[in-house]
Amino acid sequence: MKRNGPLITLLAGLALAAVLITVNLTVNAPGGADPDPAGFGAAAPTATAAAPATEAPATSPPADPPPSEPAAKVNALWAGPVDGGGATIAIAVTDGVAVAYLCDGKKAEVWLQGTAAAGKLELTGAKGATLTGTFGGGKAAGTLAAAGRTWKFTAPAVKKPSxxxxxxxxxxxxxxxxxxxxxxxxxxxxxxxxxxxxxxxxxxxxxxxxxxxxxxxxxxxxxxxxxxxx
Amino acid sequence: MDTEGTRRITSAAGLYVPLLLGAVVAVTLGVYGNVHTPTGVSVNVAGFSGPMEVKVWLASGAALLALVQLVTALAMWGKLGPGMPSWLGPLHRWSGRGAFLLAVPVAVHCLYALGFADYNLRTLAHSLLGCFFFGAFTVKMLSLPKRGLPGWTLPLLGGAVFTALIGLWLTSSLWFFTTFGVRF
Structure with missing residues (x-):
């Protein structure tokens, strides 16, 4: 039996992973402008380019403790336009349960649900929609993917009646x-x-x-x- | 595979290096998944409606091959009756390679786009299993060529790899299919 077969298998997997990561880094390089911020709905089969996630709000000065202490359940409300405009996003968190809504005011909307804990947002919605992001320092930032499109956002905290x-x-x-x-x-x-x-x-x-x-x-x-x- | 004529003294000491390297792989994946800020997006594969669909089908392919792995392994160890057809060994090796290579793009997308998640039991179990799977697979691959390992080595490692992969499938693809429906 070829004794180095298993090693070759491992190296092949490593090489495949390296290729995929390289492609990812290339495709998702910064500067990929969103060609059509408002025209979502048509499912584009390719992941549109998006800059790597923005600077984490967690790097804000530690002087003002964010409302999200690790042990405490998160309660928060963020709302604002997505990067580039064309749609608006709001995220409401009650005791760590997060609901996000993105819409353009015309005909496109996405509801997502998930969790907000330890500075991280993880939500999913119908048809494979996902939202991942971070929060802290009075804002939430992240990426929402739905219907073959992605939106990046940085939404400030708001208060009722907003x-x-x-x-x-x-x-x-x-x-x-x-x-x-x-x-x-x-x-x-x-x-x-x-x-x-x-x-x-x-x-x-x-x-x-x-x-x-x-x-x-x-x-x-x-x-x-x-x-x-x- | 362990049918050498000469009796050797078996010792688990030969497992130290594979186990160490496997642990390095598992910990590296977990740390990367935690440190790297998830991008939410990753390159897609043509023919599918989205990256999540690509993943669940690649993972399902890997899980199917894992079942082939289980059956062929049982046969190789004589658990399915005496006699072992000559194609059994190659089938086991190549189905295993196929499963591994199918799992790699899935893991890359998981780690790059989604990251190590622990916001509920499913994602925590999936994240831990994912790191464990590639670590355990590394140990198994590095142990295969070694002689003189205890007889329980390969069944134990193979069983661990198989269990991890099926667990990964249950916590991702099955969840996806039951949550969003079977889609391409």
């Missing part, structure tokens, strides 16, 4: 799911899906969450904890 709102209802037999992101400057973006068909959402009243969708009065509530009704 944040993430959601409404679910059944209107005349149609399942309605709406998501809204309210930003500190009072502007809001949202998408309502009726039986899976997304469209622009009418504005909500941030004070009460009241909104009228297809003639039906709904109430959007701040997202706290795991998603339900979807």
């Amino acid at each position: 944040g993430l709102y959601r409404a679910t209802a059944t209107v005349r037999g149609a399942k309605v799911v709406g998501g809204w992101i309210v930003l500190p400057n009072g502007s809001q973006v949202g998408v309502v899906s009726v039986d899976g068909q997304p469209g622009p959402a009418p504005a909500i009243d941030p004070a009460t969450g009241a909104v009228t969708v297809d003639g039906a009065a709904l109430t959007a509530t701040p997202v706290t904890g795991a998603l339900t009704g979807n």
